[in-house]
Amino acid sequence: MLTTPFDDDQLHEECGIFGVYRHADAARHVALGLHALQHRGQEAAGIVAFDGARFQAHRAMGHVAEAFESDRVMAELAGYTAIGHVRYATFGATILRNVQPLFADMSFGGFAVAHNGNLTNAMALRRRLVKAGCIFQSTSDTEVILHLVSTSQQNGVIDRFIDALKQIQGAYSLVALTDNMMIGVRDPLGVRPLVLGKFEDGTMVFASETCALDIIGADFVRDVEAGEIVIVSDEGIRSLKPFGSPKSRFCIFEHIYFARPDSIVDGRSVYDVRKHIGAELARESGVPADVIIPVPDSGVPAAIGYAAEAGVPFELGIIRNHYVGRTFIEPTQQIRNLGVKLKHNANRPQIEGKRVILVDDSIVRGTTSLKIVQMVRDAGATEVHMRIASPPTTHSCFYGVDTPERSQLLAATHDIEGMRKFIQADSLAFISMDGLYRAMGEPRRNTDAPQYCDACFTGDYPIPLTDHWGSEEDGPRLPLFSKAI
Amino acid sequence: MLTTPFDDDQLHEECGIFGVYRHADAARHVALGLHALQHRGQEAAGIVAFDGARFQAHRAMGHVAEAFESDRVMAELAGYTAIGHVRYATFGATILRNVQPLFADMSFGGFAVAHNGNLTNAMALRRRLVKAGCIFQSTSDTEVILHLVSTSQQNGVIDRFIDALKQIQGAYSLVALTDNMMIGVRDPLGVRPLVLGKFEDGTMVFASETCALDIIGADFVRDVEAGEIVIVSDEGIRSLKPFGSPKSRFCIFEHIYFARPDSIVDGRSVYDVRKHIGAELARESGVPADVIIPVPDSGVPAAIGYAAEAGVPFELGIIRNHYVGRTFIEPTQQIRNLGVKLKHNANRPQIEGKRVILVDDSIVRGTTSLKIVQMVRDAGATEVHMRIASPPTTHSCFYGVDTPERSQLLAATHDIEGMRKFIQADSLAFISMDGLYRAMGEPRRNTDAPQYCDACFTGDYPIPLTDHWGSEEDGPRLPLFSKAI
Amino acid sequence: MLTTPFDDDQLHEECGIFGVYRHADAARHVALGLHALQHRGQEAAGIVAFDGARFQAHRAMGHVAEAFESDRVMAELAGYTAIGHVRYATFGATILRNVQPLFADMSFGGFAVAHNGNLTNAMALRRRLVKAGCIFQSTSDTEVILHLVSTSQQNGVIDRFIDALKQIQGAYSLVALTDNMMIGVRDPLGVRPLVLGKFEDGTMVFASETCALDIIGADFVRDVEAGEIVIVSDEGIRSLKPFGSPKSRFCIFEHIYFARPDSIVDGRSVYDVRKHIGAELARESGVPADVIIPVPDSGVPAAIGYAAEAGVPFELGIIRNHYVGRTFIEPTQQIRNLGVKLKHNANRPQIEGKRVILVDDSIVRGTTSLKIVQMVRDAGATEVHMRIASPPTTHSCFYGVDTPERSQLLAATHDIEGMRKFIQADSLAFISMDGLYRAMGEPRRNTDAPQYCDACFTGDYPIPLTDHWGSEEDGPRLPLFSKAI
């Protein structure tokens, strides 16, 4: 079997989270919300529901629609409150024990938690906890949080939870469930998204993106703020700010690629931002051309913005095959060379004899861009210009995005001209850093206090990378561990 | 479980076919070709390969990438020649016995056949054959062809095959495989598509659409002609025309909806035709608006054409969720009302406060259009105008397209104003018949001898509907039949 | 994977059949009857039911209890009449298309048939039928019968069926189902068993063995006679004898090994016959010993008979592991040498220091006997004597029993002393032919007109072996054929 050729050359979000408090169909609504967040993780999905007496969980590999298709499964998830999770595996194979939400019986009752992001001191904490006698059942960062809560010396769930949060570092949006509360949390810099929504009847909802509110007909209330803990209970809504009021550093890549174009994240329309990036690109690095062609699907809004600004026709010059699954037949070498075509095909009549500007969201390893350029040239383009709706990706992300090691990033080892040669385009341009910030509505990047986390472009990591920076003697990230149940 | 809400309100192509003669990786190439034809049928897929001594078959429910993922399966399909089929079930549940290609040992050797289309006298022929002692193992029309070949009094495979073809009525493109030939056939009116392709090394290929040639790097040679039998063997290529030279009546709906936009069918770029339809629509029924929004994905090219002609911005105002599978959780009534949102979501910032023109390919039952209009209005559109890239669909298809009974077709029971009211749009317009033909490059529809099969718009059925018109005493379409193996 | 070691060295019955006419729970009763016949075939099972309007079938690989476990499956098999089949595959892999009962829509209505036995002219008939245009969908002999019925020039189901039976050769017990009859048939020599049973309410039942009547509480009425056709319908029971009254040649191996000990077959208690064989063995070839130990499970009744006659204690000196499935882990060579122990273990305290007589039903290849003797010797036996409850198996069966080729039969290539040396026993004796017939209640074997089919011991084949004796040019048994659906 072969992982579809493009997967290796794309960044992957790790997770999406969702929760519903007090609704007759809590688990069904969570399943729908997760379905709308499916783009944030396709490997596995899980829901934990509470019915006033018992917690029930269902977790499965695969898509939400399959995992929660069975009436029997949904019947077992009866209950008026539920939280859920979709996941893309970061480390090694996803095993079922790692699928969230995780749950534990603690001295004060049941506690479930779902996590979007990545802890940067998880290994250090894990070593400390194991030394103290804690037994880990998964390789998931999230389990660290469970053990910190469980072993906290504080009284009460909330104080224990805050105690745990104060020990962890990293990017995290969390939704937690106890027997009388649903809790939403964003890390002190608010790197990963989390919004609060509300049904007409007052039922409260947490979601990674607003598109998950839309699918169930809930209204957007507001973002959970950076460093904020929002507690939803029968007493209403409470907000805690145990970290004070740090300045937010939202992940700018959510706007460029991860979030769905119909979502409002961090206060902005994703689609609009992408169109503005396209327009900035056209202004910054315009070149005479006959047609603007997006690399589907993520390049489409930027290409529309580019085309409108440049006054050049926008056409679907590359058609995507939407039936691409995760694997396909093991190809012979001859077939492997056709690889990219499993997913994309040139729409020759829109390309032949034309000067083409391709618009894509980013370049990771560059192997896909090379094949796309080649495919467009084979279809008869006289010139192929590549325009990228983000600055060069020069650094790995440690905050919940699955990036290759730095040495695998084309932009980490090549300058622009080197990259152009690698992908064999006639010209290559990336949006400038300030152009990107302008598209976000900022005058420019504030280098003293950047408005966003842009570490993948700058190496400016706003949260310590404790595990990554740790010494050799700290041992491997994954210690001895038993295989999947 | 629930079939995804939109399925009921869309037309479905029945099948795609593909064949490769004399290639070291015949079956792998057929799997790739079928993958490119996946849009023509997602229910099941099959391949029959011949290695010079034995025929081997693999057929499975589901997508091509799953059905042929296993190395073991592909190893068993070794052989230098192979044909394949993707299928959308027309009658009842798809059962594995119905999955094509069908195969039979006959007195002259093995014979396999894959079929895209529908026979209109299959039941009459079946009754006659059963009376003569033939035993049917499937409910598939295609098996009728097998029995006609097997029981033919002619000598030689080709004469038997022609004998069979002369008895069947209907729309059919066929690819057949014997122990020394691969044969491609189109019915006398050439209703369904079939093209001939070639590898650089001379290997010949049959495919329903050119996009399936692209994926394996084969060149387009020509269409198989209406009523033509093309025989590929080690002796080269032979063309027979047992039906003389009837005038072609290609299915115009292939251009409007079924074919992939990057295919060339019947000599024209599908994408171009759709853009021209959009432009014609803009000229015929333009209305002041702020934004042109396609109903994704099929409405996109027409919307681009409309927007360019009208000088109004094109925006992705409706975002499609590509993770919609065939089923989802059984919704409660409240959730059912959210149904359409499983697949589509309004991109509110592109809609709010604007006069919107929606462009869609067709209206079948109208229930989806109603929900789309509602969704767009809920997102704040001040006006919602629906423009349809085909004439009103007033008649059922009996030539291989899965249409509802006529009484279920909105256009069969409502005039334009009635349809507008039903879908609650501010205005509704369909392209005119002549406008459609103009977009196809014709001056107008030739009413005496129409250039295309447009029966779904006109009721002008060019091939007799023997089974459909038959008397009651002919009995039911499906006689006693045992359940799926 | 490894087929459990003993399978290769045991004879296998091909099939068991069962039918119930006019009972509210027809299919459930058939499933129970098949469960009681599971020893006759463990590879696959199937049921066809008729509800007065439609035939429904379910066929599956594996045991009856799994194949018909699902309530949904049983609900679909509603109907007042049903026939069923359990199968052990004779040729190649069992594929689902071969699983019986087979069914066909014929000009007169539906016709289903289940078959226990083997046709000896199936290939010759198949060639003739294919030449006439018949299309075969399976490699099963049984399908020949379907086509003979379907293409018969006779009128009426019964006459067509008789017409078909007159053309086939071989050993066969059949149960057939039409829309108003259930029909039971035994071949003219009555080689394979078939009995008629009755519920208190008059519902009629066909079964391969009486133990299948017991499980559903039906009473044994009588054997279907050799060459008899028994027709059960709403008009009652009719008996036809189209072959006159040939003398029966029932398979003597059914008594020795195949039939369940609690069955009455051909008028005799299987358990009693086996005990009598054991007693004959003790009289014919007694030897001083301390303990009689059966090779479980088939050797138990003969060992009890032997022990009682010899006045030597009977002990379970070999314990069988009943959890042996069809496959186990691929063993290394070291483990392979332990092979036999997956299924059997010596009960050392019953063996150590003792002179042991082992009693087994037959010797096929001899490899198992060798390992058993070795195991018993390793457990401390001072002498190991093997006594076999059948004469030497010198010939292959062509009448429905899965025997190795003749060259693989130990008795075909070794005399008794050679066999003794091969299995390394201190002595070896088989029951004499006349001793066997005495145990059956006969004075001796009537060599002019043997009372039983004993071809596997004598090579005296009472039914022509047309396919087997055919010339090379008749071609291979399995012509071109497509892989399993």
Place this chain on the structure above:
Amino acid sequence: MLTTPFDDDQLHEECGIFGVYRHADAARHVALGLHALQHRGQEAAGIVAFDGARFQAHRAMGHVAEAFESDRVMAELAGYTAIGHVRYATFGATILRNVQPLFADMSFGGFAVAHNGNLTNAMALRRRLVKAGCIFQSTSDTEVILHLVSTSQQNGVIDRFIDALKQIQGAYSLVALTDNMMIGVRDPLGVRPLVLGKFEDGTMVFASETCALDIIGADFVRDVEAGEIVIVSDEGIRSLKPFGSPKSRFCIFEHIYFARPDSIVDGRSVYDVRKHIGAELARESGVPADVIIPVPDSGVPAAIGYAAEAGVPFELGIIRNHYVGRTFIEPTQQIRNLGVKLKHNANRPQIEGKRVILVDDSIVRGTTSLKIVQMVRDAGATEVHMRIASPPTTHSCFYGVDTPERSQLLAATHDIEGMRKFIQADSLAFISMDGLYRAMGEPRRNTDAPQYCDACFTGDYPIPLTDHWGSEEDGPRLPLFSKAI
């Protein structure tokens, strides 16, 4: 679906354990050993292997032969040391998380443990551990041991393990695995069995019963003693006795029913003990009869012993269907009444007109005995006498045997005559307590210091039942718990 009718009316052992230290094929040998112990648990199986660097685990529902059939699975279990477990679920549904061996990364390295038995203070310990912050992932008693080891204040694995063992109460045989030791333990009273075996090359083996040594060709060395810890490492074998030298109280029911007849447990041949019980029964409660019939399979050795002592013929008058799986079709009431026949059938010719003595191992609820007596009477027995190879089962077991609640035990609520009436036998007798002890080779039961644990017959529980005797406020056995992963 229906659990096979007999399951409810039989006692079930919970588990079997097995371990191999330093062998090239450790995991394969463990799989074979578990296969030989399959009678001790059929619900699930697991193996943990260590290759000098990493621990690997595979656990699955179902039989050993299925769970470890895959070459891929076995390849992943490479390593020179492995322990394994077969399991019968005691509480609720078996879920995969409960399948042993359990494993945890602890501060000193990996630690795996497999457990046969039951802890009687598991809930009390669990509550204490949860209060201290431990997170449990399973409902298994065994996890308590893991947490006790993990949180122990002692240094070194052995001291931590002993610290844990000193806190637990109950019946337990354990096999544990660390990165340099394999450890076998029996509880201070040695209630559950555990033996030490050795290959010729010195490889050491732990097994629940000797039959598991036989299958891999290992020699029996000795029993692990009551309260003994046996440590196998590269330094050789070490024995610790942290509990001093308490007098053993081995479970007498292992001899009566659980252990395989070819095993030597606690120094005695199980088969011999059962024969002696049968002989004692014949002496204590003989009655004139024509035939001795065992209730298969567990009653066979006792029936042989009875028959030999009584001089009455032993016959297989009841035939068992070995193809009974865990479920079957949901029967209608009529079929339910046939229930017992799914598994057993009367061998009528051995019964009809005879005075029958049935020999069974025990009576639990009595429902099966009732049906068996009825079946034998229906087959024509003139008298039916039931003889039971154990004293009346009047008390539940809390030491690892799955018994019904006391109120469900027929002997807890009926005297002998009441039980006889219930099962409708002509006479009923159980072996006396002293008769049972005589069969074990003792002069009688030493009432001051019984030689065995016979609590199920006497209510004399040698180990405190802390959880069972605990007050209401201790809460339910299973607190809030999430559903199966």
